[in-house]
Amino acid sequence: MIFPSWFPRRVAIALEGVDWDRVLLFARALLAIAFFLYPVWWIHVHVVSATVPQAPLSLAISFLGVQFAVIVAELLASCVVKKMDEVRGRRSRRWRPLIRRSLAAHLAGQNVSAELNIFRKHRPRETEICLAEMLAAVNGQARQRLSELAVSLHLVERWEKHATRGRQELREVIEWLGLLSPAIGGPALVRVLKAASATFESRWLPKRTLPATVASTLCSRIRVAGEAELNQICHEILAAPLLVRTMAASDLRVQADGSGAAAISRALSSADPGRATVALQLAEAWRRTIDAPALAALLRHKSSVVRGLALKLIPFQGVAAAFEAEVLAGLQTGLRAGADDAGAQEVLAGALSAVARLRLMRALPLVGQCASSANASLARQACFTLAALGEEGQALLESKIHSGPHQQAARAAESLMSLRAGRLPAGGI
Amino acid sequence: MLDILVHRIYFFFEGGVILYVMVINTIYLLLTVLAYFSLRKHHTPFSEVQRDALLASPLLPRISLIAPAYNEAATCKESVGNMLRLNYPNFEVVLVNDGSKDETLKVMIEEFRLFKSARVPTGSLVTKPIRRVYESTDPVRLVVIDKVNGGKADAINTGLNLATGELVMVVDSDCLIDRDALLNMVKPYLEDPERVIAVGGTVRVVNDCDVEHGAVSTIRVSSSHIANFQAVEYARAFLGGRVGFSLMNCLLIISGAFGLFRRDAVLEAGGFDPDTIGEDMELVVRMHRIWRARQQDYRIVYVAAPVCWTEVPQSMKILHRQRKRWQRGTVESLWRHREMLGNPKFGLVGMFAFPYFALFEMLGPAVELLGYGLTAMGLVFSIIAPPIAILFFSVSVTFGIVLSTTAVVLEEFTVRRYPSWKHSFRLFFAAIAENFGFRQILTWWRVQGLIEGIKGKKGGWGDMERRGFRVVGKTS
Numbered sequence: 001m002i003f004p005s006w007f008p009r010r011v012a013i014a015l016e017g018v019d020w021d022r023v024l025l026f027a028r029a030l031l032a033i034a035f036f037l038y039p040v041w042w043i044h045v046h047v048v049s050a051t052v053p054q055a056p057l058s059l060a061i062s063f064l065g066v067q068f069a070v071i072v073a074e075l076l077a078s079c080v081v082k083k084m085d086e087v088r089g090r091r092s093r094r095w096r097p098l099i100r101r102s103l104a105a106h107l108a109g110q111n112v113s114a115e116l117n118i119f120r121k122h123r124p125r126e127t128e129i130c131l132a133e134m135l136a137a138v139n140g141q142a143r144q145r146l147s148e149l150a151v152s153l154h155l156v157e158r159w160e161k162h163a164t165r166g167r168q169e170l171r172e173v174i175e176w177l178g179l180l181s182p183a184i185g186g187p188a189l190v191r192v193l194k195a196a197s198a199t200f201e202s203r204w205l206p207k208r209t210l211p212a213t214v215a216s217t218l219c220s221r222i223r224v225a226g227e228a229e230l231n232q233i234c235h236e237i238l239a240a241p242l243l244v245r246t247m248a249a250s251d252l253r254v255q256a257d258g259s260g261a262a263a264i265s266r267a268l269s270s271a272d273p274g275r276a277t278v279a280l281q282l283a284e285a286w287r288r289t290i291d292a293p294a295l296a297a298l299l300r301h302k303s304s305v306v307r308g309l310a311l312k313l314i315p316f317q318g319v320a321a322a323f324e325a326e327v328l329a330g331l332q333t334g335l336r337a338g339a340d341d342a343g344a345q346e347v348l349a350g351a352l353s354a355v356a357r358l359r360l361m362r363a364l365p366l367v368g369q370c371a372s373s374a375n376a377s378l379a380r381q382a383c384f385t386l387a388a389l390g391e392e393g394q395a396l397l398e399s400k401i402h403s404g405p406h407q408q409a410a411r412a413a414e415s416l417m418s419l420r421a422g423r424l425p426a427g428g429i
Numbered sequence: 430m431l432d433i434l435v436h437r438i439y440f441f442f443e444g445g446v447i448l449y450v451m452v453i454n455t456i457y458l459l460l461t462v463l464a465y466f467s468l469r470k471h472h473t474p475f476s477e478v479q480r481d482a483l484l485a486s487p488l489l490p491r492i493s494l495i496a497p498a499y500n501e502a503a504t505c506k507e508s509v510g511n512m513l514r515l516n517y518p519n520f521e522v523v524l525v526n527d528g529s530k531d532e533t534l535k536v537m538i539e540e541f542r543l544f545k546s547a548r549v550p551t552g553s554l555v556t557k558p559i560r561r562v563y564e565s566t567d568p569v570r571l572v573v574i575d576k577v578n579g580g581k582a583d584a585i586n587t588g589l590n591l592a593t594g595e596l597v598m599v600v601d602s603d604c605l606i607d608r609d610a611l612l613n614m615v616k617p618y619l620e621d622p623e624r625v626i627a628v629g630g631t632v633r634v635v636n637d638c639d640v641e642h643g644a645v646s647t648i649r650v651s652s653s654h655i656a657n658f659q660a661v662e663y664a665r666a667f668l669g670g671r672v673g674f675s676l677m678n679c680l681l682i683i684s685g686a687f688g689l690f691r692r693d694a695v696l697e698a699g700g701f702d703p704d705t706i707g708e709d710m711e712l713v714v715r716m717h718r719i720w721r722a723r724q725q726d727y728r729i730v731y732v733a734a735p736v737c738w739t740e741v742p743q744s745m746k747i748l749h750r751q752r753k754r755w756q757r758g759t760v761e762s763l764w765r766h767r768e769m770l771g772n773p774k775f776g777l778v779g780m781f782a783f784p785y786f787a788l789f790e791m792l793g794p795a796v797e798l799l800g801y802g803l804t805a806m807g808l809v810f811s812i813i814a815p816p817i818a819i820l821f822f823s824v825s826v827t828f829g830i831v832l833s834t835t836a837v838v839l840e841e842f843t844v845r846r847y848p849s850w851k852h853s854f855r856l857f858f859a860a861i862a863e864n865f866g867f868r869q870i871l872t873w874w875r876v877q878g879l880i881e882g883i884k885g886k887k888g889g890w891g892d893m894e895r896r897g898f899r900v901v902g903k904t905s
Contacts, residue, residue, distance in 0.1 A: 022676065025470070029462040036458075057817065060824050067827040074834045075857050078841050082850035136478065168473065175478040211620045212473060219482060243619035246488040247479060285487035376551045407549070414547035421544070421566070 040066045095123050099130040106149060107134075107142055113152070120153045128155050128176070135179035147181040156180070156188050163192045170196055171213045178220025185224035193217065214240065215247040222251045230255055234263035238278055245278065253286050268294050273303035280309035287316050299326050304343030311350030315357035324362065327354045331366040338374075345375055352378070356385040364389055368396050372408060379408070383415040387424055394419070439803065439812050446800040447821070453789045454828050460673030461835050467672050468843045474613055474734040483612055484518055490595045490618070492520040492611055493692070495588030497581050498602035502531040504740070505602050506540050507900065511643035512600070513569050517611035521570040523588045524602060528578030537573050541565045548572065552590035552692075554700040556583050562591070581685070582701035582708035589700055592692060599709075601686040603740055605635060605645055610735035614689045617730040626694040626716060629675075629683035629731045631667045633846075634660040635738035640900050645738050650852045650859075655748065657859035658867050659741040665836040668733060668843065675731035679782035681717070681762075683729070685709030687737035705765070706887070707758020714766045714783075721775045733843055749874050756878025757886060759791050764882075794875035801869070826864045833860035 043062035044055075052058040099119050105112045119127045131153075135146050150156050156177075163173035170192070177189040218240065222233050234255055237248045245252075252260060267279035268290060276298065283290055290313060298310035311330050314323045334348025352370060355363045367389065370382035383400075386393035400412040418424050475483065483489060494512050498505055505524070512522045526534045537543065543563035550559075557579030565571035576587050585599055596618065600606060607613075610630065618625045636656040639647035651657055674680040685708060695701075698716050701708040713729060720727040742748040763770075763786055770787055772779040804822065807813035837856045840846070847853060 021470075025463060025466050025676065028466045029459060032462045032465075033458060057820065060820050064820070064824050064827055067824075067831050070831050071827070071834050071857075071861075074831075074838045075854070078838050078853040078857070079850040081841060082847075082853055086849070136481070167470075171473075171476065175476060179478075210471075210473060212475065212479060212616075215482075216476070216479060219478075241620060242488070242622050243616070246486045246619055247482045249486040249488050250482055281488065376553070380549065380551055410547065410549040414549050417547040 036066070036070070039069075091123075092126055092129075095119070095126045096130055099123070099127055100134070103130060103134050103146070103149075107138070107145060116149070116153060120155065124155075124158065127153070128158070131155065132176045132179060135176070143179075144181045147184040150180060151184055156184065160188060160192055160195070164195060167210065167213065171210075171216050174213070174216050174220050178216070178223045180224065182224040182226065185220070186226060189220055189224055211241055211243045212247075215244040218244055219248050219251050222248065222255060230258075230260060231262050234260035235266065238263060238267045238275065238282075245282070249282065249285065252282070256282075256286065256288060265291070265294065268298065273301070273306050276301065276303070276306045277309060280306065280313065283316075284309060284312050288313075289316050289318060292317065292319060292322070295323070296326075299323070304346045308346035308348075308350030311347065312353045314354045323354075324358070324360060327351050327358070327360060328363055328366065331355070331363055331370065335366065335369055345378060348373075348378055349381060352381050352385045356388040359389060361389060361392065364392055364396070367393070371396075371400065371411070372404075376407070380411050380414070383411040384418070384425060386412075387415040387419040436812060439807060442799070443803050443807065443813075446796060446803060449796050450800065450825055453793065454825075454832070456785065456789070457669065457832050461669040461832055461839070463676060464669055464672035465835075465839055465842075467676050468668070468733055468839065472733050472843045475609070475616070480516075480609065480612060484516060486518075489517070489519050490615065491593065492517065492596045492598055492615065492689070493588070493592035493594035494520060494522045494598045494600055495585055495592060496522065496524045496600050496602040497527055497584035497588065498524055498529060498533055499527045499578070499581070499584070500529045500531045500533060501602045502529070502533045502536050505533055506536055507640065507643055508602050508604060509537065509541065509571065511605045513567065513571060514608070514643055515606060515611050516608045517615075519594075520611060521572060521593060523572045523574065523592055525574045525576060525584040525588045527576060527580070527584040534573070534575050538563060541567075541571055541573075543571070543573055546572065548591055550587075550590035552586075552592070552696055552700075554586040554590050554696065556587045556590065556703075559587060580703050582703040582705065585685075585708070586700040586703070589692065589695060595692055596689055597692045597695065598689045599685060599687075600737060601739060604632075604686055605640060605643070605738040606687070607736045607738075608644060610737065613732060613735040616734075617728070617732060618689070618691070621728060624726050624728045625730055626691050626720070626727050627683055627713065627729045628689040629671065629680065629729075630687045630689070630735035630737060631733050632663060632684050632686050632737050632739050634663060634741050636740055636743065638738065648846045648848065648852075650847060650855045651743075653743045654859065654862065655743050655745065655867075656741050657855065658863040659748075661833050661837060661856060661860045661863060663741075664840045665833055667731075668839040669832065669836045671731040672733065674782060675729070677777050677781070678728055679717070679777040680729050680731055681714055681778070681782050681786055682710040683713050683731070684737075686739055687735075704887075705758065705761045706754050707762050710758060711762040711765060714762050714769070717778045718766055718769055718775065721778060736846075745870075752871060752874045753878035753881060756791075756794070756875045757882040759786065760879060760882025763787050763791055791879065794872045795879060797872045798876050801872075829864050829868070830861050833863070836860075 040059065040062045043065055044059050048058040048061045048065075049055070052061060099116075102112045102115050102119065106116065116127070131146060131150060135143060135150075138146065159173045159176055163170045173192055174189065177185045177192060179185070180188070218233060218237050222230065222237070225233055234252060237245060237252055240248075256264060264279050264282070267275045268283075270276050270279075280298070282288075295310060295313060295317065298306055301307050301310065307330070311327060314327060317323065328351075330347045330351030334344045334351060337344030348370065351363075352367065354360070355367055364386075367382050367385050371379055371386060373379040373382065383397060386397050394416060397412040397416050401409045401416075404412065415424070496508070496512065501508075509522060509524060524537060526537070543565050546562045546564035548562045548564065557577040560575045560577065563573040563575070572591065574587055574591060576584065579587075588599075589597060596615065598611070598614065614628055614630050617628050634651065634656055635645060636651040636653060637649050638645045639649070650660070671680060671682075688709065694716065695712070698712065698719055700712075702711050702715075705711045716727075716729065742751055763783070766783075769775045769779045769783045771784055775783070804813070804818050808815060808818055834857055837853070837860055841853065847856070
C-alpha cells in the first residue's frame with residue numbers, strides 16, 4: 001500500500017501488516033448480518049409495533065417473520081439453482097457430443113465451419129469447453145489447427161472479455177490460452193494478463209492473486225512463450241511457492257535442457273540455499289545431470305541440505321566415479337557428527353542414497369556403521385543400502401540379524417525381505 | 430415478598446439463558462456468513478488442467494493413509510479398495526487392525542493377497558505390541574498391521590510409527606474418500622509447506638448413496654430421518670463452523686475420520702493420546718498449545734473440497750452412545766488443556782476458540798436444558814404467559830432452522846452434490862424437523878456425556894452397527 005507523506009509512519013507500518021483479505025471478509029460478513037437485521041428493525045418500527053406495544057415482543061415477532069422469509073428464500077434459491085443445473089446438464093449432454101464430432105471432423109480436414117459457427121452462435125459455452133478439452137488432448141499440427149479455429153470462431157476474443165469477469169473466469173481463460181499454439185496463445189495471454197494486472201492495480205487495497213492462479217499463469221506462459229521469455233519464466237517458477245513448482249514441474253522439464261537451462265544453472269549457483277535446494281529437488285525428481293563443476297561447488301556448499309541433495313545427484317552424472325571420494329567423505333562426516341546433528345544427517349542420507357545407486361562397495365564398512373545409527377530412519381536406509389550392495393552387504397545384514405540388537409536385527413530382516421520380494425527401493429530409501 | 434424474590438431469581442436465570450442463546454446464535458450467524466464469503470473466495474478446487482499437471486508432477490509429497498480398524502469386516506474391503514484407487518501418484522495405505530474380534534484381518538489378507546512383511550517402525554511413539562505386518566504386491570502399497578487391542582489412538586500411533594510418507598492422512602476404515610480428495614487436501618500444504626501442520630476436510634453422510642467400484646457414484650438423501658438429521662448437522666458443523674474457525678487459525682478440531690497431518694509435526698507433538706476418547710480434538714488442541722507456546726508460526730486449516738463419506742448410525746441406541754462419547758471427548762480435551770482458557774498467550778485460540786468450545790460446545794447442552802426447564806417451570810407456576818414462552822421458543826427454534834438451512838444452501842453453492850431439487854427439499858425438511866424432538870434428545874444425551882466426562886468415565890472403540898455400503902455393479 002502507498003501512503004501519503006503526511007500519514008503517520010507508525011500507523012502505516014501497522015497497516016502494512018494487516019491481512020486485508022481477512023479484514024474484507026469480516027467486513028462483508030458484518031454487512032451481510034446488518035442486511036439481515038435491518039428488515040427486522042424496519043418491520044418492528046413500521047408494522048408490528050403499531051399493534052404490539054411491548055418492544056421486546058414486537059422485535060421478536062419481526063425477527064420471526066424475517067427468519068421465515070429467509071428460510072423460504074433459501075429453499076427457493078436452492079431449488080432454482082438445482083433446476084437450472086439440471087437444465088444445463090441436460091443441454092450439455094445433448095450438444096457436446098455433436099460439437100465434439102464436428103471438431104473431430106474439422107481436425108480430419110473436413111469443412112464443417114458453417115456447422116461450428118452455428119454451435120458457437122447458439123451454444124458458445126459448450127463450444128468453448130469442447131474446444132478446450134480437445135486442445136488439451138492434442139499436439140503439433142492438430143493443436144495449430146484447433147488454435148486457428150478458435151480465432152476464426154472469435155472464441156479467443158470472447159475469452160479475453162470473459163477473463164475480466166472474475167478470478168475463476170480469469171484462471172479458466174489463462175488455462176485455455178495456454179493450450180493454444182504459441183503464436184496465437186502467447187499474444188492473447190499477454191493481453192489478458194496486462195488487463196488483469198491493470199484491474200488489480202486500480203483497486204486501492206492490495207489484491208493477492210491466489211497461488212493456484214499464479215501456477216496456472218506460469219504453466220500457460222511457459223507453454224506459449226517465445227524463446228526470449230522462457231528463461232525469465234523458468235526463473236520465476238524456480239522462485240515461486242511449492243504449489244506453483246509442483247504444478248509447473250512437468251512443463252518446466254520440457255524446457256530444462258533448452259531455454260530453461262540457464263535459469264536452473266543460475267539457481268544452482270545461487271548463494272541462497274533455498275533457491276539452490278529448489279533447483280536440486282527438481283533435478284533429483286527429473287533424474288537430471290548437472291554440470292560437473294556446478295555439482296562440485298554444491299558439494300562444498302555451506303548448507304548441509306544442499307550438500308545432501310547434491311550427493312543424491314551424483315549417480316545421475318556421466319562421470320559419477322569422479323565423485324566417489326565425495327560420497328565417502330559425506331559418510332564419514334555424517335558418522336563423525338552423530339545422530340543429534342540434523343545437518344550432518346541430511347548429508348549422510350544423501351551419501352547413503354548415492355552409495356545404493358552407485359553400488360559403491362568401498363563404502364561397505366561405513367554403511368555398516370550407519371546401520372547402527374541412533375537415528376531410526378537413517379539406520380533403516382543404511383540397511384536398505386547394504387541390501388543393494390550385493391552379497392557382501394547382505395552377509396553383513398545377516399550377521400546383524402543373528403548378533404545385532406533387536407531393532408537392528410528387525411531392520412536388517414526388513415531390508416533382506418524387501419530384496420527377496422523384489423521391492424528394494426532405489427536409492428536405499 | 431418471597432413471591433417477588435422467586436420472580437427475580439427466575440427472571441435472572443431466564444434472562445441469562447436468553448442472553449446466552451442470543452450470543453451463541455450471533456456467533457453461529459457470524460461464522461456461517463463468514464463461511465459463505467470465505468468459501469466463495471477460497472473454495473477453488475483444482476481445474477482439470479491443474480489436476481493433470483499435478484498428477485504428472487514428481488514433486489508431490491508422499492502421503493500415508495492411516496486407517497485404524499476394529500471389527501470392520503463388513504466395510505473394510507470396499508473402503509480399502511476405494512483408498513487404493515485414489516487419484517494421487519505417491520501414496521500408501523496403512524490399515525491398522527486393532528485386535529478385531531471379527532474377520533477383518535482374514536478379509537484383508539484374502540482380498541488383497543497380502544504377504545508377511547518385516548517392515549519396522551521408524552517413529553518412536555509407544556504403542557501396544559504389533560503381532561504381524563502384512564504388505565500387498567500391488568504398485569500402490571497396502572500395509573496391514575495386526576496389533577494387540579489398544580484403542581483407536583493407539584492404532585493410529587502404530588500406523589504413524591510405520592508410515593513412510595512425509596504427510597499422513599488419518600481416515601476411518603469405514604469411510605469412502607472422493608477420488609481427488611488427496612490432491613485437494615494437500616493443496617494448503619503445497620501453498621504453505623513451512624507453516625501448515627494439519628488440514629481437515631469435509632465429512633458427509635453416505636447412507637443410501639450408491640457405491641460403485643469403491644466410490645460414491647450416486648448421491649442420495651437417505652430414507653432414514655435420523656441419517657438426514659445428521660446430514661444437516663454435518664453440513665452445519667463443517668461448512669458453517671469450521672470454515673470460520675479456520676479463517677482465524679483457531680480450528681480446534683479436525684475430524685478423526687478425515688485429517689491430513691505433517692508426520693514430523695504429529696511425532697513432535699507426541700502422537701495421538703490413547704488415554705482420551707476425543708483423540709482427534711485433543712491432538713489439535715495440543716498442537717495449538719505447543720506451537721503457540723513456542724511462538725512458532727503455523728496454520729491448521731480446513732478445506733471444504735475434499736470429501737470423505739461416512740456411514741452414520743440409523744439406530745437411536747448407537748447414536749446415543751456416539752454422542753455421549755463425543756461430548757466426553759470434548760470435556761476431556763478442554764479439561765486437559767484448561768490453562769489455555771482465556772489465556773492471551775495462546776492468541777485467538779485461548780481468547781476465542783477455547784472459550785467458545787467451553788461455553789457453547791461443552792456447557793451448551795446443559796444451558797439449553799436449563800432453558801427448557803425454566804420455561805416449563807415458568808408456565809406451570811404462571812410466571813410467564815404462554816404466548817410469550819411460545820414466541821421466544823419459536824424465535825430460538827427458527828433461528829436454529831435458518832442456520833441449518835443456510836448450511837444446506839452453502840453445501841449446494843460450494844460442493845453442489847445432491848442431483849435433484851427433491852433432495853434439497855428433503856434436506857430442508859430435515860433441517861426444520863430436527864428442531865422438534867431430535868435436537869432435544871441430542872441435548873439430553875450430550876448432558877449425559879457432559880456428566881460422564883466430568884466424572885472421568887473412559888471408553889475404547891465406539892460401537893457402530895455397520896449396514897455396509899449400498900454397492901451397485903461389480904467391484905474389483
